[in-house]
Amino acid sequence: MNINFKHEWIETNIGLMAVLTMIAISVGGLVEIAPLFFIDKTIEKVEGVRPYTPLEQRGRDIYMREGCYTCHSQMIRPFRDEKLRYGHYSLAAESQYDHPFQWGSKRTGPDLARVGSKYSNEWHVQHLVAPRSMVPESVMPNYPWLLSTQLDISDTAARMKALRKVGVPYSLSQAEYDANVTKFGETVAKQLHIPAAQKNLVEQANFGNYDGDRSGISEMDALVAYLQMLGTMVDFSKYADDAFVETR
Amino acid sequence: MSEQKPQTVPTTGHVWDGDLQEYNNPLPVWWVYTFYATVIFALVYWTIYPSWPIGKGWIGGVSKITYVNSEGEAKTHSWNTRALLLADLNKAAIAQKPYFDKVEAMSYEQIAKDPEMSGFILSAGKSLFADNCAPCHQAGGQGMVGFFPNLTDDDWQYGGSYEKVHETLMGGRRGYMPAFSEVLNGEQIDQLANYVASLSGGDHDSAKAAAGNTLFHGEAAGCYVCHGGDAKGRQELGAPNLTDNIWLWANVPAAGSAEGKIAAIRGVIASGLNKGVMPAWSARLTPEQIKVLTVYVHELGGGQ
Numbered sequence: 001m002n003i004n005f006k007h008e009w010i011e012t013n014i015g016l017m018a019v020l021t022m023i024a025i026s027v028g029g030l031v032e033i034a035p036l037f038f039i040d041k042t043i044e045k046v047e048g049v050r051p052y053t054p055l056e057q058r059g060r061d062i063y064m065r066e067g068c069y070t071c072h073s074q075m076i077r078p079f080r081d082e083k084l085r086y087g088h089y090s091l092a093a094e095s096q097y098d099h100p101f102q103w104g105s106k107r108t109g110p111d112l113a114r115v116g117s118k119y120s121n122e123w124h125v126q127h128l129v130a131p132r133s134m135v136p137e138s139v140m141p142n143y144p145w146l147l148s149t150q151l152d153i154s155d156t157a158a159r160m161k162a163l164r165k166v167g168v169p170y171s172l173s174q175a176e177y178d179a180n181v182t183k184f185g186e187t188v189a190k191q192l193h194i195p196a197a198q199k200n201l202v203e204q205a206n207f208g209n210y211d212g213d214r215s216g217i218s219e220m221d222a223l224v225a226y227l228q229m230l231g232t233m234v235d236f237s238k239y240a241d242d243a244f245v246e247t248r
Numbered sequence: 249m250s251e252q253k254p255q256t257v258p259t260t261g262h263v264w265d266g267d268l269q270e271y272n273n274p275l276p277v278w279w280v281y282t283f284y285a286t287v288i289f290a291l292v293y294w295t296i297y298p299s300w301p302i303g304k305g306w307i308g309g310v311s312k313i314t315y316v317n318s319e320g321e322a323k324t325h326s327w328n329t330r331a332l333l334l335a336d337l338n339k340a341a342i343a344q345k346p347y348f349d350k351v352e353a354m355s356y357e358q359i360a361k362d363p364e365m366s367g368f369i370l371s372a373g374k375s376l377f378a379d380n381c382a383p384c385h386q387a388g389g390q391g392m393v394g395f396f397p398n399l400t401d402d403d404w405q406y407g408g409s410y411e412k413v414h415e416t417l418m419g420g421r422r423g424y425m426p427a428f429s430e431v432l433n434g435e436q437i438d439q440l441a442n443y444v445a446s447l448s449g450g451d452h453d454s455a456k457a458a459a460g461n462t463l464f465h466g467e468a469a470g471c472y473v474c475h476g477g478d479a480k481g482r483q484e485l486g487a488p489n490l491t492d493n494i495w496l497w498a499n500v501p502a503a504g505s506a507e508g509k510i511a512a513i514r515g516v517i518a519s520g521l522n523k524g525v526m527p528a529w530s531a532r533l534t535p536e537q538i539k540v541l542t543v544y545v546h547e548l549g550g551g552q
């Protein structure tokens with residue numbers, strides 16, 4: 001078989017050219033991304049990382065709705081200044097259940113990857129309502145409606161189902177629940193069970209009382225619950241300084 | 249399209265729409281050689297730094313990073329940014345080690361008296377304070393009435409000794425006062441508020457304050473249990489001194505009128521407090537950093 005290749009075929013056939021252009025561009029992406037799915041150490045083996053509870057997940061939705069990511073990153077880079085200010089560098093494992101991840105690309109405000117339990121709930125509430133009352137030089141906008149708006153919890157289960165479709169191990173069946181018990185322990189597995197989502201959310205909000213107001217569940221409750229969890233899942237005191245070095 | 253290319257430039261040979269042709273200008277020589285140079289650069293780069301994925305791993309590259317860690321062991325890793333960070337941190341730790349070793353070995357009093365060490369505390373403590381404490385206690389430690397205590401005055405919720413400040417930093421604190429609207433009526437709360445105002449010489453109604461005095465020391469309200477019979481507070485419970493005219497929760501200084509000041513106190517008595525949460529820092533900071541902060545906070549002005 002003698003095929004005499006001619007460049008003119010491509011140049012005179014827009015359909016063929018589109019397909020070949022797409023293939024050529026994909027190669028660049030594939031060689032960079034695809035190997036990460038096969039390399040063992042892409043996601044570090046680390047204890048404690050779990051999917052978000054229903055309340056934290058709703059807080060995360062509010063975080064995205066309000067566009068917090070446009071000014072705050074959630075990615076501590078392995079530099080000395082970042083380590084000193086924010087703490088241990090972020091691990092890939094810590095955002096493995098994020099869809100989409102909130103690494104961000106710009107910091108107008110500080111990085112939030114490890115803001116969890118750094119400040120009191122009360123600080124967060126006051127700071128979100130009126131940032132300059134806490135930090136005079138802040139340029140962050142006020143978010144007073146978070147405190148006055150009740151959280152819509154009616155679609156909690158539906159939101160978790162959507163995340164389950166993209167791979168977050170929220171459980172629907174007993175078998176999935178049992179698998180979560182094995183993987184995360186019973187306390188966490190209960191929080192990940194979609195049929196109990198709304199009950200779990202209400203319980204966590206009432207117990208935590210994140211916004212300091214017991215009369216209802218505000219959007220502030222959810223957002224503060226989310227913020228207070230950020231970066232707290234991994235106990236780095238259990239790992240040697242260089243435990244995660246060989247994974248890169 | 250103002251100038252036509254000279255006809256000597258060859259075309260690619262393709263013709264569209266009868267007369268549309270494409271010139272075929274060769275790339276400049278410098279460009280071609282630069283391109284070859286980048287290829288050679290890539291080959292060199294691949295051998296030095298981590299590059300190609302192979303199976304479940306990747307080529308680590310010949311470049312290594314070696315550093316001495318805090319235990320004095322020499323560690324070697326193939327080049328990556330995390331190893332680079334460790335080398336950087338350990339280098340800085342070695343430079344700071346003489347100071348932190350001294351911090352560890354010396355008592356709080358010795359550190360505060362030693363001119364060299366207090367200079368170190370001032371600079372190291374200032375940046376630690378700014379990163380971790382200032383969001384609540386403000387840059388100068390002056391705090392915020394209604395939210396966070398002033399660290400520069402003599403009034404301490406939980407004690408201002410080195411040991412107590414250290415305890416607060418390590419384990420955090422959680423303030424609590426019951427809501428007295430559940431056990432007292434509005435009149436009684438008003439009487440108590442007048443009594444509390446009278447304790448620090450504020451404007452008050454004497455008759456109400458006298459009734460408040462009885463309530464304060466009586467079993468119905470039981471204020472004395474936490475605030476003490478002399479109302480000077482009990483630091484082991486975090487119950488503040490009510491006689492010093494230093495206000496944390498009731499924003500008395502901001503209230504313009506005498507009635508406003510009483511109302512501010514009434515508000516706290518009626519609804520109580522379930523705030524005043526200070527996070528624990530033992531997991532976030534190293535023991536030496538906490539010791540530096542202990543001395544720094546103590547030296548802010550009010551240390552006891």
